[in-house]
Amino acid sequence: xxxxxxxxxxxxxxxxxxxxxxxxxxxxxxxxxxxxxxxxxxxxxxxxxxxxxxxxxxxxxxxxxxxxxxxxxxxxxxxxxxxxxxxxxxxxxxxxxxxxxxxxxxxxxxxxxxxxxxxxxxxxxxxxxxxxxxxxxxxxxxxxxxxxxxxxxxxxxxxxxxxxxxxxxxxxxxxxxxxxxxxxxxxxxxxxxxxxxxxxxxxxxxxxxxxxxxxxxxxxxxxxxxxxxxxxxxxxxxxxxxxxxxxxxxxxxxxxxxxxxxxxxxxxxxxxxxxxxxxxxxxxxxxxxxxxxxxxxxxxx
Numbered sequence: 001x002x003x004x005x006x007x008x009x010x011x012x013x014x015x016x017x018x019x020x021x022x023x024x025x026x027x028x029x030x031x032x033x034x035x036x037x038x039x040x041x042x043x044x045x046x047x048x049x050x051x052x053x054x055x056x057x058x059x060x061x062x063x064x065x066x067x068x069x070x071x072x073x074x075x076x077x078x079x080x081x082x083x084x085x086x087x088x089x090x091x092x093x094x095x096x097x098x099x100x101x102x103x104x105x106x107x108x109x110x111x112x113x114x115x116x117x118x119x120x121x122x123x124x125x126x127x128x129x130x131x132x133x134x135x136x137x138x139x140x141x142x143x144x145x146x147x148x149x150x151x152x153x154x155x156x157x158x159x160x161x162x163x164x165x166x167x168x169x170x171x172x173x174x175x176x177x178x179x180x181x182x183x184x185x186x187x188x189x190x191x192x193x194x195x196x197x198x199x200x201x202x203x204x205x206x207x208x209x210x211x212x213x214x215x216x217x218x219x220x221x222x223x224x225x226x227x228x229x230x231x232x233x234x235x236x237x238x239x240x241x242x243x244x245x246x247x248x249x250x251x252x253x254x255x256x257x258x259x260x261x262x263x264x265x266x267x268x269x270x271x272x273x274x275x276x277x278x279x280x281x282x283x284x285x286x287x288x289x290x291x292x293x294x295x296x297x298x299x300x301x
Contacts, residue, residue, distance in 0.1 A: 017060035018105070023051045026099050036181055038156070046092025062105040065097070070112055078115075086115040123246040124253050125149075132238050141234060143199040144214055144227070146192040148247035152255075152269050153186060154179065155231075155244035156224040163200070164209030168193055179270060186268045252280040 030043050053073055059065060070093065077086055090112050100106035125133070134145055147158055157175050165174040171187045188196075200207060203215065212221040228244055235242025248269075255265055266277040 017055070019051060019054060019060050019062055022062045022100055022103075022105050023047060023096075025103070026096055029099060034181060036156075036177070036179070042088070043092055043095065046089045047096040049089065050093045050096065062100045063107055065100070065106060065110055067110050070097075070110060074113070074115070083115055090114050123241055123243070123249070125240070125242065125246060125250045127254070129240055130247075130250065133235060133240060133242060135238070137234070139195070139199040139202050140214065141230075142195050143192075144231070145234075145247065146195050147188065147214070148231075148244050149250050149254075150188045150192045151186045152248050152251035154248060154270075155227050157270075158214060158244070159212070159222045159224050159227055161213035162209060163207050163211050163213055166193075166196070166213065168197070175270065182270065182272075184267065184270045186270075249280070252277070256280055 026047060027040075027044060030040055035043070050073060053076075054065065054069060057069065057072075059069065073093075074086070074090065077089065081089070091114070094112040094114070097106060097110050097112065101109040130145070130149055134142055137145065144158070147153065148155075151173055153161070153173075153175055157177075160176050161173070162176075165176065166188070167173075171189060171193060173186050173188055175184050175186055177183065196213075203211075203219070205219075207215070207219075211219065214222055214227075216222045216226070224244075231242055231244050231247070252265060252269060255268075256262075262274060262277050262281070265280075266274050269277060271277045
């Protein structure tokens with residue numbers, strides 16, 4: 001049995017260990033919150049792999065888990081996983097261990113040392129790159145790109161949108177089941193709405209309020225992974241690295257450059273914490289550094 005599935009299944013004829021039971025209880029607690037499907041997949045995998053590893057070390061009871069186990073597990077992952085993968089797994093395990101402590105099955109909280117992430121500038125498009133991306137696009141491509149760059153919605157959120165969620169008069173866009181299953185409202189401008197009107201005129205039969213805003217073949221709803229694939233493919237044809245999240249980042253940065261305040265941007269982006277939104281201010285600071293490098297005292301004195 002693979003490491004990925006060992007912790008989430010119970011072999012026939014084997015007694016269920018306290019660690020198995022604790023893991024199953026953890027998964028059920030996340031479902032009851034409720035977490036999104038993507039978040040559930042993350043917890044099942046990260047906590048599941050860790051539980052499987054513990055069992056291979058002979059640990060069958062949550063009370064026997066120590067900080068030494070966590071350090072050994074992280075050390076074994078360090079050489080074969082990227083820093084982002086290490087960080088993602090550590091987040092899942094940290095949540096699992098905190099749950100065990102809260103439930104009383106882990107007497108002393110075992111802390112997880114989070115791996116350091118290399119600081120890198122995340123992809124964000126400039127205005128001329130968005131124009132290049134939009135050049136020679138058909139109605140559906142234009143609608144998708146403009147929606148992502150004008151509203152800041154995530155790929156999964158765009159796929160969940162229906163025609164009834166958009167107010168063509170005001171531009172208000174009702175986002176259903178965003179991250180954390182939270183609903184919110186964002187806005188799209190007149191040019192994007194005109195693009196959507198042109199796209200709607202190409203749909204046969206004419207969509208109803210319950211029809212997907214962006215449709216696949218036969219009027220089916222697009223899957224987020226397929227939407228991401230399409231956007232990447234279009235960007236590659238134009239010599240650009242583009243993802244739906246890069247267009248979401250573009251919306252945030254261009255909004256701040258245009259003078260939008262952080263609280264308004266937080267609401268539009270659907271961030272639970274203002275500190276998440278403040279991250280985009282750092283990208284603006286990089287703008288200032290680059291501008292100063294081009295026109296500082298050393299360049300003319």
